Amino acid sequence: MVPGKPPLSTCNIPIQEIDVRVPAPEDVWVYWQCQRREDVSRVRDMSMGGLFIETPEPKAEGVLAD
DSSP states (O other), X not given: OOXXXXXXOOOOOOHHHXXXXXXXXXXXXXXXXXXXXXXXXXXXXXXXXXXXXXXSSOOOTTOOOO
């Protein structure tokens, strides 16, 4: 983007329409930390907005991992 010039193209698609979740292959795992807890978990699915990890003790929705 060049200051003073309009962008080459614009995107009017709502973010919900492009945030498509796709299943992760079975061999995708992550190491994570959250509220003094750390673990390795399997990634179930992912999107441009984030990913879903499987844990034995789920945290509340919206809690951020470190």
